[in-house]
Amino acid sequence: MMDPFMQFASIILLVLGVSVITKLFKQPLIIGYILSGVIAGPFFLDLVHESEVLSVFSEMGIAFLLFIVGLHLSPKVISEVGRVSLVAGVGQIAFTSAIGFVIGMLLGFPVMTSIYLAIALTFSSTIIIMKLLSDKDALEKLYGKISIGFLLVQDLVAILILMIVSSMASGTGMDAVFQSIINGALLTLILIPFSIYVLPRLTDHFAKSQEFLFVFTISWGFGLSLLFLYAGFSIEVGALVAGVMLSMSPYSHEISSKLRPLRDFFIMSFFIILGSQMAFGDMSSLIIPAIIFSVFILVGNPFIVMILMGLLGYTKKTGFMAGLTVAQISEFSLILIALGIKSGSLPQEIMSFVTIIGLLTIAGSTYMIIYSDSIFKRISGFLTIFERKNAREKSTTKKKRDYILLGYNRIGFSIIRAFSKISKRFVVVDYNPGVVKELQNEGIEAVYGDVDNSEFLADLDIHKSSVIVSTIPEKETNRLILEVLDRNNARPIVILTARQLEDALELYDAGATYVILPHFLGGEFAAQLIQKAGKNNSKYQKERKREIKILKQRLKIKHRFS
Structure with a gap:
C-alpha cells in the first residue's frame, strides 16, 4: 500500500497537470478536479483507493463551501433581491423540477430516482456563476444582480431540502424528519438573538487581531x-447556519476572503472523490439519458428564465443573459445525490450519471457565458418573442439631452460634477438599479438600461x-456606441474609456474624440503635480485639501469604490 503522504502528493501533482489543461480550454477548475478523480480512480491509476485523508478533506470541503455560501445569505442581501429574483427563482425551480420529473419518468427511472433527479438538476452553481460574471465585470450589471438574486433563492431552497435529506440519510422516518425540521427551526430561532446581540460584540473583540478572528x-x-x-442534522447544515449567523457581521467579507483558500483546497478533495467513484461499467445505458438531461438544462432552463423575465417586463437581452446563468447544475446537486445514496434512496450509479451531466453542463454553460454577447447578436431576432413592447428597460423619455453619461462609477462621479456646472440637460445611464435610484434621490436624471443594446x-x-x-x-460596447452614431450620421463629441493602449488606438481610429485611460491618467496627473509643485510643500498641501474635500463628497453620496 502506498504511503499516505506519497499518495496525496501524487494526486495533487496530477490535479495540477489536469487543471493546466482545463484552464487552456477556459473551463472551471471543478471540471479539472473531477477529471483528476477519474484518472486517479480504480479504472486508471488507482491512487484514491481507500484514502481516509481525502474522505475527511472532502467532508471539510463541503462544510467550508456551505459556510461561505451562508456568509453571502445575509438577510439584508435577500431583502434587496426584489420581486424579480424571487419570482424568477421560485418559478424556475418549480418548472425545472416538474419538467425534469416528467423526463425522468419517460426515460424509465423509478419514481424516487426521478424526484431526486428533478430536484438536484434544478440548482445552479452560485460559485461558478459568480466567478464567470466577475470575470466579465457583470456582477453589478442588471442581469448580474438579478442572476445572483435568484441563485440566492435557489440556495435558500437547497438549505431546506438538505435539512430534510440529511435527516433521511440518518435512517429516520418521515415523522423524525419533520421533528428534525422543527428542532432545527427552534435551534435557529434560539441562535438568531445570539447572532444579533452577542455575536457582533464577539467579532468586534476578536477582530482586533486578524489571527484571532480567523x-x-x-x-x-x-x-x-x-x-x-x-x-440530528448533518455537519453541512450546521456549517450553512453558522455562515448565515455571521453574514450580518461587518467582517463577513473579510472572513469569506480568508476562508476561500481553505474552501478551495478542501473542496478539491470532494470533487476528486466524485470523479474516482464514477462507475463507467454501469454507464452504457445511462449515456443517452445523461445527454437528454444535459440538453434540457443547457437549453430548457434558459428558456424558462427568459419566459419569466419577459413576463416581468425585462428586455430579451437581460432575460437571455440571466437565463444562461442557470444552464448548469450545482455543487448542491452532487451533495444532494450523495445524501440520497447515503440514505439508501438512490443506487450508486446515479452519482456517476449526475456527475456526467455536471461535466457536460458546466463545460457547455461556461462557453455560453463567455461568448454570450456574440451568441446574442446571432440569435437576437429569434428572441423578440420573449420581450414585451413596453419593456421597462426601454421606457426612456424622448427628450433632448445635451450631455449623456454612460456608466456611473469612480470616473462618472467627476464627470457628473463637470456636467452640472455646464448644463442641467444631462442624463446618466447605468445598469445598476441601486445606483440609478441613488442618483434620482440626489435630483439627478438617471435611467437604467443596457448600453450593449443598440435598440x-x-x-x-x-x-x-x-x-x-x-x-x-x-471595447465592444464603445464600438457599438460609435456604430449607432454612424448609422444616424451623427458627429457629437464622444469621450470613451479603454483599459489597453491598443484598444484606445482602435477607438480613435473608429472615430472617438478622446479616449480615457484611467491608469495612465493617474500617473500623468501625479507627474504634472510634481512638475508644478517641485519641492514646495504648500502646493502639495493645497492639492491634498482639495482631494480630501472631493473624497468626502464621494462618501457623502455613498459612492462605493469597487
Whole structure:
C-alpha cells in the first residue's frame, strides 16, 4: 500500500497537470478536479483507493463551501433581491423540477430516482456563476444582480431540502424528519438573538487581531456544525447556519476572503472523490439519458428564465443573459445525490450519471457565458418573442439631452460634477438599479438600461446629444456606441474609456474624440503635480485639501469604490 503522504502528493501533482489543461480550454477548475478523480480512480491509476485523508478533506470541503455560501445569505442581501429574483427563482425551480420529473419518468427511472433527479438538476452553481460574471465585470450589471438574486433563492431552497435529506440519510422516518425540521427551526430561532446581540460584540473583540478572528471563525463554524450534528442534522447544515449567523457581521467579507483558500483546497478533495467513484461499467445505458438531461438544462432552463423575465417586463437581452446563468447544475446537486445514496434512496450509479451531466453542463454553460454577447447578436431576432413592447428597460423619455453619461462609477462621479456646472440637460445611464435610484434621490436624471443594446441606445436618442461620455471600458460596447452614431450620421463629441493602449488606438481610429485611460491618467496627473509643485510643500498641501474635500463628497453620496 502506498504511503499516505506519497499518495496525496501524487494526486495533487496530477490535479495540477489536469487543471493546466482545463484552464487552456477556459473551463472551471471543478471540471479539472473531477477529471483528476477519474484518472486517479480504480479504472486508471488507482491512487484514491481507500484514502481516509481525502474522505475527511472532502467532508471539510463541503462544510467550508456551505459556510461561505451562508456568509453571502445575509438577510439584508435577500431583502434587496426584489420581486424579480424571487419570482424568477421560485418559478424556475418549480418548472425545472416538474419538467425534469416528467423526463425522468419517460426515460424509465423509478419514481424516487426521478424526484431526486428533478430536484438536484434544478440548482445552479452560485460559485461558478459568480466567478464567470466577475470575470466579465457583470456582477453589478442588471442581469448580474438579478442572476445572483435568484441563485440566492435557489440556495435558500437547497438549505431546506438538505435539512430534510440529511435527516433521511440518518435512517429516520418521515415523522423524525419533520421533528428534525422543527428542532432545527427552534435551534435557529434560539441562535438568531445570539447572532444579533452577542455575536457582533464577539467579532468586534476578536477582530482586533486578524489571527484571532480567523481562529474564532473556524471555531464558530465547527462548533455549530457539531451542535446541529447532535440535533440530528448533518455537519453541512450546521456549517450553512453558522455562515448565515455571521453574514450580518461587518467582517463577513473579510472572513469569506480568508476562508476561500481553505474552501478551495478542501473542496478539491470532494470533487476528486466524485470523479474516482464514477462507475463507467454501469454507464452504457445511462449515456443517452445523461445527454437528454444535459440538453434540457443547457437549453430548457434558459428558456424558462427568459419566459419569466419577459413576463416581468425585462428586455430579451437581460432575460437571455440571466437565463444562461442557470444552464448548469450545482455543487448542491452532487451533495444532494450523495445524501440520497447515503440514505439508501438512490443506487450508486446515479452519482456517476449526475456527475456526467455536471461535466457536460458546466463545460457547455461556461462557453455560453463567455461568448454570450456574440451568441446574442446571432440569435437576437429569434428572441423578440420573449420581450414585451413596453419593456421597462426601454421606457426612456424622448427628450433632448445635451450631455449623456454612460456608466456611473469612480470616473462618472467627476464627470457628473463637470456636467452640472455646464448644463442641467444631462442624463446618466447605468445598469445598476441601486445606483440609478441613488442618483434620482440626489435630483439627478438617471435611467437604467443596457448600453450593449443598440435598440436602447437608439431609444435614448444619443445621436441628438452634443457630448457623450462612456466610462465603460469594454471595447465592444464603445464600438457599438460609435456604430449607432454612424448609422444616424451623427458627429457629437464622444469621450470613451479603454483599459489597453491598443484598444484606445482602435477607438480613435473608429472615430472617438478622446479616449480615457484611467491608469495612465493617474500617473500623468501625479507627474504634472510634481512638475508644478517641485519641492514646495504648500502646493502639495493645497492639492491634498482639495482631494480630501472631493473624497468626502464621494462618501457623502455613498459612492462605493469597487
